[in-house]
Every structure is written in structure tokens, then in C-alpha cells.
Amino acid sequence: MKNTYIPFQMKVKKIYTESPDRTLKTFDLSYLNKEDKFDFLPGQFCEFSILGKGESPFGIASSPTEEDILKFTVNRTGSVTNEIHYLQEDDIVGIRGPLGNWYPVEKFKGQDVVIIGGGFAFTTLRSLLIYMLDNRDDYGKITVIYGARNPDLFIYKDEIKEWEKRDDLTLHLTIDNPVKGWDKLTGFVPTVTKEVSLDPTSWCVVCGPPIMIKYTLPVLTELGFPDEKIYTSLERRMKCGIGKCGRCNIGSKYVCIDGPVFSYEEIKKIPEAL
Amino acid sequence: MIKIKKSDFSTFITNLQKNYSVFAPVTDGKATAFKKIKSAEDINNKVLNTKRSPKEIFFPQSEVLFQYTEEGIKVPKREEKPFAIWGMRNCDTKSLLLLDKVFGEAHQMPKKDMYKDPYWKEKYDNCLVFNLACNKPLSTCFCNWFDGGPFNNTGSDIFVIENDENYIFEAVSDKGKKFLKEFKTAEQVSDKEIKKIEKLKETAESYLAEKEDISSLFSKTKEIWDETIWDEIAAKCINCGACAFVCPTCHCFDVSDEGKGKKGKRIRLWDSCMFAIFTKEASGHNPRSQSLQRVRQRVMHKYNYFMDNYDEHLCTGCGRCVVVCPVNLDIREVIKKIIRY
Ligand SMILES: Cc1cc2nc3c(=O)[nH]c(=O)nc-3n(C[C@H](O)[C@H](O)[C@H](O)COP(=O)(O)OP(=O)(O)OC[C@H]3O[C@@H](n4cnc5c(N)ncnc54)[C@H](O)[C@@H]3O)c2cc1C
Ligand code: SF4
Ligand code: SF4
Ligand code: FES
Numbered sequence: 001m002k003n004t005y006i007p008f009q010m011k012v013k014k015i016y017t018e019s020p021d022r023t024l025k026t027f028d029l030s031y032l033n034k035e036d037k038f039d040f041l042p043g044q045f046c047e048f049s050i051l052g053k054g055e056s057p058f059g060i061a062s063s064p065t066e067e068d069i070l071k072f073t074v075n076r077t078g079s080v081t082n083e084i085h086y087l088q089e090d091d092i093v094g095i096r097g098p099l100g101n102w103y104p105v106e107k108f109k110g111q112d113v114v115i116i117g118g119g120f121a122f123t124t125l126r127s128l129l130i131y132m133l134d135n136r137d138d139y140g141k142i143t144v145i146y147g148a149r150n151p152d153l154f155i156y157k158d159e160i161k162e163w164e165k166r167d168d169l170t171l172h173l174t175i176d177n178p179v180k181g182w183d184k185l186t187g188f189v190p191t192v193t194k195e196v197s198l199d200p201t202s203w204c205v206v207c208g209p210p211i212m213i214k215y216t217l218p219v220l221t222e223l224g225f226p227d228e229k230i231y232t233s234l235e236r237r238m239k240c241g242i243g244k245c246g247r248c249n250i251g252s253k254y255v256c257i258d259g260p261v262f263s264y265e266e267i268k269k270i271p272e273a274l
Numbered sequence: 275m276i277k278i279k280k281s282d283f284s285t286f287i288t289n290l291q292k293n294y295s296v297f298a299p300v301t302d303g304k305a306t307a308f309k310k311i312k313s314a315e316d317i318n319n320k321v322l323n324t325k326r327s328p329k330e331i332f333f334p335q336s337e338v339l340f341q342y343t344e345e346g347i348k349v350p351k352r353e354e355k356p357f358a359i360w361g362m363r364n365c366d367t368k369s370l371l372l373l374d375k376v377f378g379e380a381h382q383m384p385k386k387d388m389y390k391d392p393y394w395k396e397k398y399d400n401c402l403v404f405n406l407a408c409n410k411p412l413s414t415c416f417c418n419w420f421d422g423g424p425f426n427n428t429g430s431d432i433f434v435i436e437n438d439e440n441y442i443f444e445a446v447s448d449k450g451k452k453f454l455k456e457f458k459t460a461e462q463v464s465d466k467e468i469k470k471i472e473k474l475k476e477t478a479e480s481y482l483a484e485k486e487d488i489s490s491l492f493s494k495t496k497e498i499w500d501e502t503i504w505d506e507i508a509a510k511c512i513n514c515g516a517c518a519f520v521c522p523t524c525h526c527f528d529v530s531d532e533g534k535g536k537k538g539k540r541i542r543l544w545d546s547c548m549f550a551i552f553t554k555e556a557s558g559h560n561p562r563s564q565s566l567q568r569v570r571q572r573v574m575h576k577y578n579y580f581m582d583n584y585d586e587h588l589c590t591g592c593g594r595c596v597v598v599c600p601v602n603l604d605i606r607e608v609i610k611k612i613i614r615y
Binding site: 003078094237242243246247 | 339340342346347349376377387388389390391392393395396499500525526527528529530531533534535536538540542545547552553554555556557559561562567571574575578579580582583
């Protein structure tokens with residue numbers, strides 16, 4: 001029987017500091033043992049362990065098409081995330097996964113897709129975006145709306161520059177309030193979503209802080225997106241990640257195994273989801 | 275059906291111990307709990323409902339998931355003998371079936387094996403459960419609401435009835451059949467004695483309070499999410515979590531690390547949805563910050579969510595939470611209130 005509570009070891013290959021205030025760092029991990037390598041799809045997450053300090057769930061930010069690494073972007077906010085931020089290259093960490101479900105990439109095939117993200121929650125959206133770009137012919141038009149409080153708080157800034165150059169991708173970047181030198185959009189994600197003329201026959205994936213999700217979903221409905229074509233990823237406090245410890249439920253669903261990805265249709269049936 | 279004389283009970287237990295680690299109700303000071311016994315003398319066959327539930331045999335209050343050192347991770351070795359549990363009551367044997375749904379499988383998931391809980395499975399899968407009939411149920415017992423009963427045997431391997439002189443054994447599962455077949459020293463039970471069992475059963479059932487028809491409980495709980503009834507129900511609750519700790523079906527746990535330097539262990543500990551911190555996220559956001567939300571969670575989990583996922587209520591009517599609640603919040607009254615709302 002597989003013991004899903006046991007983490008396997010990975011090595012910190014590269015660390016990127018994403019924001020000048022150093023609250024956001026990205027970690028590329030490489031497998032120590034080939035047998036540990038797992039298949040996954042964009043939207044899934046892992047439990048990241050620092051033995052002796054605990055473990056925390058993080059969405060996988062790398063795409064399955066990026067061989068041999070797993071990428072996580074971690075916001076420093078409490079005891080475990082602090083320890084993760086202290087890591088140095090070549091340190092060993094523990095990983096359990098892949099956990100949870102994924103964005104329905106199969107359903108997206110041949111269709112237009114809109115990705116809407118806020119802040120550092122762009123992690124699994126990066127996975128999804130890279131996955132679709134690496135399989136570009138499988139998908140129709142790809143539109144991305146990405147918002148952050150200020151220009152410093154976008155993650156993957158170097159990659160964003162690359163994405164901006166592509167002509168097979170429409171990218172709308174927005175910040176909450178005007179800042180000198182910012183020549184892109186200004187305004188909250190829900191407002192921008194309303195303004196950039198999206199095609200409501202597309203599939204749509206929304207991920208961000210709870211408040212952003214809460215106000216963006218109704219906008220999509222207003223624009224004519226059907227509930228079953230809108231997907232989002234929810235967050236709850238977690239421990240086991242496999243539906244046992246009972247802490248991440250919303251109604252009869254467990255975010256760790258029935259989610260974290262839910263359609264708006266499903267979410268509407270669960271009173272405490274948003 | 276076969277029987278052993280009560281005077282032979284001690285020998286029976288000694289023989290059982292040859293192949294099993296035997297757990298049974300034990301009185302320690304004033305409290306009763308299921309513990310691993312040394313000999314038959316340790317066993318308290320009089321207690322009906324132990325204060326602590328026997329879930330802790332398989333799912334202890336704290337359990338080491340693994341130890342780690344510089345060399346790597348090691349899962350503690352379990353003792354080799356399988357477990358035999360003597361003296362469980364029907365409300366508890368049934369709870370094992372419910373917990374096995376949580377720890378043994380996971381609803382809806384494709385790759386099932388990774389969702390099995392090895393710590394539960396390795397103890398539970400090989401165990402032998404003796405379900406002792408309750409000749410005199412307590413005033414807090416309401417197993418009959420959930421189709422259990424003092425003479426029911428769901429979730430057990432061997433059903434045991436105690437009369438004046440004997441313990442009468444009846445096989446329930448294949449495991450139980452196999453055990454009884456190899457049990458050569460037992461005597462057959464006479465027809466006369468079998469008739470008397472009927473009488474014992476009737477007497478036992480007469481002690482139970484009237485059965486409440488809970489067929490509408492599931493649909494009712496679905497309808498009342500936003501209603502003021504929750505204010506009434508939650509008003510008294512002080513969120514102490516005692517109900518969850520004594521409950522044979524509550525399974526929530528916390529995971530935490532204990533260690534220093536490169537050496538330590540990861541353990542899991544019982545936890546409860548009654549505590550505010552249970553769902554509090556690092557950002558400070560807490561989806562169940564209010565007491566009302568947490569009381570609703572416990573009730574909904576037991577009588578609605580678990581039904582949704584497994585078609586069973588996550589409660590066996592053992593009445594432990596009724597006994598232990600410091601503010602006398604009686605779950606039976608809660609159920610009645612909901613049904614009649
Ligand atoms: C599916 C999922 C994906 C996530 N992806 C990311 C990500 O890509 N990047 C990122 O920075 N954060 C992500 N989070 C949030 C992240 O897990 C928490 O910020 C982190 O657990 C906080 O841990 P801490 O020990 O530093 O905080 P503390 O407040 O000290 O928390 C102690 C423990 O509580 C639990 N916990 C606390 N808050 C959360 C929370 N919001 N979610 C889950 N468990 C929590 C963890 O077990 C944690 O170790 C994700 C959460 C979930 C559920
Ligand atoms: S609730 Fe039923 S099975 Fe449990 S002790 Fe009481 S009578 Fe026995
Ligand atoms: S909720 Fe109360 S009555 Fe029901 S199984 Fe748990 S402790 Fe027993
Ligand atoms: S994290 Fe334990 S049940 Fe979801």
C-alpha cells in the first residue's frame with residue numbers, strides 16, 4: 001500500500017526572488033530519485049515539507065511539459081513559509097503529491113481559453129499557460145488577464161516580458177492604483193475583466209485571492225459565460241491533503257481531493273464555498 | 275451458535291492472546307477505555323459505553339507517522355500480532371465501518387490506492403471484533419435511531435451474548451466463522467437457550483427510548499442552512515470539542531512536527547472542527563470563524579455531508595457526546611429540533 005503521508009526528497013535547484021520586498025520567492029526543485037517523478041496536470045498541488053518545521057500545500061507552478069523540475073512560488077506568511085524562504089540552493093526538502101484535481105485541459109482542446117489571475121496566486125495559472133503554449137496547436141485563442149496590487153508584485157516578471165512579445169497570446173496586465181511609469185492597465189481585476197471585451201464562448205479559469213474570485217465570477221456571468229465553463233481554484237487550510245483530516249471541507253466536498261479546482265456550477269451549490 | 279462458561283472466560287482470553295493483541299474495556303480510576311490487556315482480570319465486562327471510544331485502538335489520539343534522521347525517513351514498525359477487540363458494543367462496531375470509509379477509501383477519486391490510510395488499514399484489516407450484546411442499554415443510548423441496536427451486530431466478526439452462566443458466540447463475518455470453526459473447546463447452544471436470547475433482546479430493547487424516525491433528517495439539514503435554527507442550536511455550545519474527542523466516528527486530526535536539528539518525528543493528533551483555529555488560514559482569513567458556523571459544521575458533517583458521500587449518517591447514537599457535554603447540549607434534541615423545524 002502506498003503511504004501518501006511520506007514525503008520524498010527533492011533538491012532545491014534554483015531560487016528566484018520575485019518581489020523587491022522578498023516576500024515572494026520561487027523554488028525550482030529537482031528530483032533526487034528518478035522513481036519519484038510523477039505525472040500531473042496544471043492545477044494540482046503538493047505538500048511541501050521542511051522536516052521538523054511542518055508542511056504546507058502549494059500549487060505546482062511548473063508545467064508538466066517542463067521536464068525534471070517542480071516549481072513552487074511561496075508567499076512568506078507564517079512558520080512553514082518562513083522556513084521555506086530560508087532555504088538555500090542544494091538544500092533538500094520533502095514533497096508529497098501530486099494532490100487534488102486539475103483544470104479540465106482536455107475539455108479546453110480546440111477551444112478559446114481566458115485565464116484570469118491575481119497576485120501571487122498566478123502559480124497554477126502559469127502551469128496552465130505554459131502547458132497550453134507548449135501544446136499551442138491544441139488550443140484556440142488564449143487571453144490572459146493578470147492583476148497585482150503594484151508592478152513589483154507580479155511574479156514571473158521575466159517570463160511576462162516574453163509572453164508580451166508573442167502574437168499567439170493576448171495579455172492584459174493591470175495594477176490596482178496608478179503608478180508613475182506604468183503604461184499598462186489600471187484597475188481591479190473584476191473591472192478590467194468587464195472592459196477588455198472577452199468572448200463568452202471561451203472557457204475561463206480564475207485564480208486569485210478569495211475576494212478577487214468572489215467579485216470576478218459574477219462579472220463573467222454578466223458577460224454571458226456559462227457557469228459550467230468557468231473554473232476556479234479554492235484554498236482552505238489543509239493538513240493531510242488526502243481527504244482524511246477533515247479540515248478543508250466546503251459542504252460535502254473536500255478541497256484537497258474534490259478540488260482545489262471547481263466549476264462555478266459546482267461552487268454555486270455549496271453555500272460556504274466563496 | 276456455541277458457548278463458553280463464564281468460569282472459562284479467563285482461559286478463553288489467554289488462548290486468544292496467543293495469536294492476537296487483545297484489547298478490551300478497562301477501568302482506570304474512574305474512566306473506562308479500550309486498552310491492551312495483560313490478562314482477563316483487567317477486563318470490565320460490566321461497562322456498556324466506555325468513556326473514551328475504541329476508535330483509539332486504530333486511530334490513537336497521537337500517532338507517529340514517521341521518524342526522520344539524517345539517514346532518512348522511517349515509519350515505526352507495528353507490533354506483529356493482529357488485534358482482537360473484546361467487548362465492543364454495536365454503536366462502536368458500526369463506527370468502525372464508518373471510519374473505514376474515510377480511512378479505507380476515498381469517495382470519487384480515481385487512483386484509490388494513494389488515498390488509503392496505511393496506519394488505519396494495517397491495524398483494522400486484520401483485526402477480529404467481538405461485539406458484546408447490551409443487556410441493559412443506558413438512558414443516553416439511541417442506536418435504534420440509526421438502525422443499530424443492543425442486539426445488532428453490524429461491523430463485527432463475532433457476536434457475543436452474555437447470559438447468567440455463559441458467553442454465547444455467533445459468527446457474523448467470514449473471519450468470525452473461521453475463528454469459531456477452529457474453536458474446539460466450545461459447547462453447542464441448546465434450542466432452549468436460543469429461545470431465551472429472544473427474551474434477553476426484548477428486555478434490552480425495552481430500555482431504549484422511543485425510536486425517532488430520522489428519514490427526513492438528511493433532506494431537512496439541506497434546507498435549513500441559512501435559518502435561525504442554528505442560532506438556537508449553537509447558543510449554548512462553548513466549542514470545547516469534548517464531543518468530538520469521545521465520539522467514535524469523529525476523525526479530524528492535526529499533523530505536526532516535533533524535533534530538533536536533523537532528528538525528529540511527524541505526528542498526527544486528534545483535532546476538532548469545534549476549534550476556531552482548525553480552519554484559520556495563514557492570511558488570517560477563517561471560513562468558520564464563528565461558533566455557529568462550527569456547530570453547523572459538526573451537525574452537517576454527521577447528518578448531511580457524510581450521507582452525501584457515503585449514504586450513511588456519521589453517528590451511531592452511542593450517546594457519548596450527550597454524557598460528556600459540559601453545557602448539556604443534547605445531540606438528540608438537536609436532531610429532533612431539525613426534523614420538526
Ligand atoms: C491548494 C492550495 C494551494 C496553495 N498554493 C499556494 C502557492 O502556490 N503559493 C503560496 O504562497 N501559498 C499557497 N497556498 C497557501 C499556503 O499553503 C499557506 O500560505 C501556507 O500553508 C501557510 O503556512 P505557514 O506555516 O507559513 O503559516 P501558518 O499560519 O504558520 O500556518 C501553519 C499551518 O497551517 C496550515 N495553513 C495555514 N494557512 C493555510 C492556507 N491558506 N492554506 C492551506 N494551509 C494553510 C499549513 O498546514 C501550515 O503549515 C496554497 C494553499 C492551498 C490550500
Ligand atoms: S447505544 Fe446501543 S449499542 Fe451502544 S451501548 Fe447503547 S444500547 Fe448498546
Ligand atoms: S455524535 Fe455523539 S452520539 Fe453520535 S456517534 Fe458521536 S458521540 Fe456518539
Ligand atoms: S487536507 Fe485533510 S481533508 Fe483535506
